[in-house]
Amino acid sequence: MKILSAEQLSEADKISIEKQGITSEKLMERAATLVFNEIHKRLQGAPIPVKIFCGIGNNGGDGLVVARHLIQHGYHVTVYVVNYSDKRSDDFLSNYERLKEVTNDWPKLIKKENDFPDIDTGDFLIDAIFGIGLNRPIEGWVAKLVKHMNDSQAFTLSVDMPSGLFSDKVPGEKAAIIEADYTLSFQAPKLVFFLPETMDYVGDLQIIDIGLDREFLAGLSTKTYLINKDSVLPLYKQRKKNSHKGDYGHVLIAGGSYGKMGSVLLTATAALRTGSGLCSLYIPKCGYEIIQTGLPEAMVLTDPENDMVSDYPEDFDADVVCFGMGAGTDKKSVQALKKLLETSDSPVVIDADGLNILSANMELLGLLPENSVLTPHPGELKRLIGEWKDDFHKLEMVKAFSKKHKVVVVIKGAHTFTINREEIFINNSGNPGMATAGSGDVLSGVITSLIGQSYEPVVAAVLGVFLHGLSGDISSRELGYEGVMAGDIAANIGRAVKDLFSREMKDQEN
Numbered sequence: 001m002k003i004l005s006a007e008q009l010s011e012a013d014k015i016s017i018e019k020q021g022i023t024s025e026k027l028m029e030r031a032a033t034l035v036f037n038e039i040h041k042r043l044q045g046a047p048i049p050v051k052i053f054c055g056i057g058n059n060g061g062d063g064l065v066v067a068r069h070l071i072q073h074g075y076h077v078t079v080y081v082v083n084y085s086d087k088r089s090d091d092f093l094s095n096y097e098r099l100k101e102v103t104n105d106w107p108k109l110i111k112k113e114n115d116f117p118d119i120d121t122g123d124f125l126i127d128a129i130f131g132i133g134l135n136r137p138i139e140g141w142v143a144k145l146v147k148h149m150n151d152s153q154a155f156t157l158s159v160d161m162p163s164g165l166f167s168d169k170v171p172g173e174k175a176a177i178i179e180a181d182y183t184l185s186f187q188a189p190k191l192v193f194f195l196p197e198t199m200d201y202v203g204d205l206q207i208i209d210i211g212l213d214r215e216f217l218a219g220l221s222t223k224t225y226l227i228n229k230d231s232v233l234p235l236y237k238q239r240k241k242n243s244h245k246g247d248y249g250h251v252l253i254a255g256g257s258y259g260k261m262g263s264v265l266l267t268a269t270a271a272l273r274t275g276s277g278l279c280s281l282y283i284p285k286c287g288y289e290i291i292q293t294g295l296p297e298a299m300v301l302t303d304p305e306n307d308m309v310s311d312y313p314e315d316f317d318a319d320v321v322c323f324g325m326g327a328g329t330d331k332k333s334v335q336a337l338k339k340l341l342e343t344s345d346s347p348v349v350i351d352a353d354g355l356n357i358l359s360a361n362m363e364l365l366g367l368l369p370e371n372s373v374l375t376p377h378p379g380e381l382k383r384l385i386g387e388w389k390d391d392f393h394k395l396e397m398v399k400a401f402s403k404k405h406k407v408v409v410v411i412k413g414a415h416t417f418t419i420n421r422e423e424i425f426i427n428n429s430g431n432p433g434m435a436t437a438g439s440g441d442v443l444s445g446v447i448t449s450l451i452g453q454s455y456e457p458v459v460a461a462v463l464g465v466f467l468h469g470l471s472g473d474i475s476s477r478e479l480g481y482e483g484v485m486a487g488d489i490a491a492n493i494g495r496a497v498k499d500l501f502s503r504e505m506k507d508q509e510n
């Protein structure tokens with residue numbers, strides 16, 4: 001799903017009005033009626049006080065349309081106009097007039113702090129103060145109103161955007177922003193909904209298709225995508241009946257150290273659960289029995305060292321190598337990674353201490369085979385590329401890094417971002433139950449396995465991150481967020497594949 005900028009959405013808005021031969025008021029009516037429908041579906045006529053805060057632009061106009069429909073359906077509605085300026089938009093004004101059709105209660109004007117209404121925790125608030133038209137931080141009494149609404153703890157639904165959030169930049173510190181419980185956003189998700197610094201303002205997110213012109217939307221170019229089920233379905237490669245284990249890749253997982261053998265065990269388990277034909281591990285001697293007992297399906301090669309990897313078996317013929325989990329950063333392990341990079345000419349996957357080794361030995365970056373996949377969490381990323389000013393700056397830095405070194409970077413987090421040169425793929429599966437030791441090791445195994453099964457590295461990263469999140473979702477449905485362990489995520493990868501691609505698999509059986 002494309003992520004669009006405010007300019008692209010405003011343009012789509014104009015073009016749709018022209019092509020569909022409708023007025024902008026009609027488009028507002030359509031969009032805001034869909035918002036009303038969603039609210040009505042949830043409230044089911046409940047007699048709770050609904051307080052709608054409308055700005056004076058088109059976001060406020062949406063709020064007025066929602067208000068009209070709610071009043072018509074018998075809800076207890078109070079409309080407040082947040083009168084931050086006198087430049088009311090035309091569609092705001094016509095919907096202001098139309099409120100007269102359904103009520104004698106004229107909206108209450110808020111022009112200063114004294115006009116703020118009392119808000120009870122049990123009220124239902126609708127935030128239609130600012131949408132994509134916000135072009136500077138909210139200040140003065142309007143900022144105090146935002147705080148007043150947030151302090152109330154009342155359930156707050158934002159129309160299009162939580163007021164105070166910009167669609168294309170991070171707000172300054174202490175900016176006034178509505179902390180929404182739910183955001184109903186029009187047509188396309190906005191980048192800020194997924195960034196660590198701003199995602200908390202959005203609450204649960206629902207994108208509403210308001211019927212903007214499909215052809216125009218399809219032609220809009222963007223390099224930023226939200227990855228959901230529909231995006232990954234076409235990526236799947238079906239298994240052929242006439243195939244054998246040699247067709248599904250031989251992966252080599254190198255890493256582990258004394259006390260940290262579980263990490264490679266998790267990675268290898270995940271690789272096998274993702275469908276690798278063969279899985280070998282290259283580990284220090286101390287891990288031999290652990291792995292042979294813990295994962296009889298895997299083959300094991302040991303390093304000359306007992307406690308850490310110090311070397312790399314250059315003659316070993318694997319389709320893809322993953323290096324780093326539990327490896328430590330000893331000088332000897334630096335040599336191991338160096339040798340791996342010097343001898344590999346196909347993409348490798350580097351995680352955890354592999355990344356820390358790269359950060360401390362930047363000259364090794366030049367040895368990375370083209371399209372290798374790096375999977376840092378934010379701490380590892382900071383060591384690799386340095387500090388960033390804000391999340392937008394971080395994305396620019398990672399794009400530059402990806403271009404310079406010709407690699408794919410997977411920034412792990414609540415929404416994992418996969419960056420391939422200029423392109424950004426934002427993952428939308430997964431849950432907080434995955435914030436548990438070793439879940440990153442599982443992800444590396446999934447991505448490595450997919451590369452071994454001939455998926456392009458960037459496709460392996462995008463699909464792998466989605467499958468990993470889906471497996472986390474399956475695990476937490478069964479075990480609860482607190483109960484999920486990384487081993488469960490590894491164990492459920494097969495179920496995630498099945499869940500996603502069951503239709504494709506059925507077609508194959510018929």
Ligand SMILES: NC(=O)C1=CN([C@@H]2O[C@H](COP(=O)(O)OP(=O)(O)OC[C@H]3O[C@@H](n4cnc5c(N)ncnc54)[C@H](OP(=O)(O)O)[C@@H]3O)[C@@H](O)[C@H]2O)[C@@H](O)CC1
Binds near residue numbers: 160
């Ligand atoms: N695109 C679509 O597909 C559709 C869009 N629709 C809806 O339209 C919404 C966008 O409406 P919009 O353009 O009128 O802007 P909106 O957010 O209401 O702001 C109003 C004005 O506020 C002003 N202003 C800005 N910052 C300020 C500040 N800090 N403090 C004070 N004032 C400030 C600024 O004017 P300025 O003062 O800068 O001249 C701005 O123009 C969109 O989010 C969606 O809800 C749907 O109805 C139909 C389909």
Ligand SMILES: Nc1ncnc2c1ncn2[C@@H]1O[C@H](COP(=O)(O)OP(=O)(O)O)[C@@H](O)[C@H]1O
Binds near residue numbers: 431433434435441
């Ligand atoms: N709140 C969350 N929502 C979704 N996914 C999460 C969340 N927290 C963590 N994850 C996922 O779990 C994994 C954690 O990886 P990492 O930090 O490397 O852990 P470890 O080093 O213990 O393996 C990442 O893939 C990340 O995207």
Ligand SMILES: [K+]
Binds near residue numbers: 059127161163
């Ligand atoms: K809003």
